[in-house]
Amino acid sequence: MPHARILIRPKAGILDPQGTAVEQALPQLGFQPAENVRIGRLVELDVADAGELDAICQKLLANPLIEDYEIQVDA
Amino acid sequence: MPHARILIRPKAGILDPQGTAVEQALPQLGFQPAENVRIGRLVELDVADAGELDAICQKLLANPLIEDYEIQVDA
Numbered sequence: 001m002p003h004a005r006i007l008i009r010p011k012a013g014i015l016d017p018q019g020t021a022v023e024q025a026l027p028q029l030g031f032q033p034a035e036n037v038r039i040g041r042l043v044e045l046d047v048a049d050a051g052e053l054d055a056i057c058q059k060l061l062a063n064p065l066i067e068d069y070e071i072q073v074d075a
Numbered sequence: 076m077p078h079a080r081i082l083i084r085p086k087a088g089i090l091d092p093q094g095t096a097v098e099q100a101l102p103q104l105g106f107q108p109a110e111n112v113r114i115g116r117l118v119e120l121d122v123a124d125a126g127e128l129d130a131i132c133q134k135l136l137a138n139p140l141i142e143d144y145e146i147q148v149d150a
Contacts, residue, residue: 001110007117022118022135031131032123035076042082042115043097048107056106060097 001046004053007070008062009040040067076121079128082145083137084115115142 010016019037026034043061050073062069085091094112101109118136125148137144
């Protein structure tokens with residue numbers, strides 16, 4: 001079965017409160033500041049039919065209204 | 076600032092109920108079955124000092140007891 005990795009991110013312009021929390025926490029923990037922190041989801045799976053992945057993202061894994069996704073299929 | 080991507084996954088052997096839910100949902104939605112579905116987190120950020128990323132993962136972003144993480148820094 002082909003192995004696939006799906007990266008799901010909040011769309012540009014969509015608020016990302018988890019990312020904001022990380023940005024604020026870093027200096028408090030003594031780290032250098034970071035910018036543009038975005039928290040998304042990572043889905044890894046073995047699929048019988050990699051051609052279905054786009055539909056799987058649209059219908060199940062991502063919320064296309066507020067999230068972008070990127071599909072990577074191992075050769 | 077260097078751009079970094081961090082992939083956080085449940086360790087092998089750690090239960091992943093979200094992954095199990097996706098596995099069970101796929102055939103019910105009419106898709107081919109999938110195996111080894113694992114759901115993790117994706118963190119993308121611009122950091123002042125990429126050398127701090129390992130410590131940031133250990134202390135803030137991941138739970139090293141139950142999660143593995145992979146750091147990718149753009150050249």
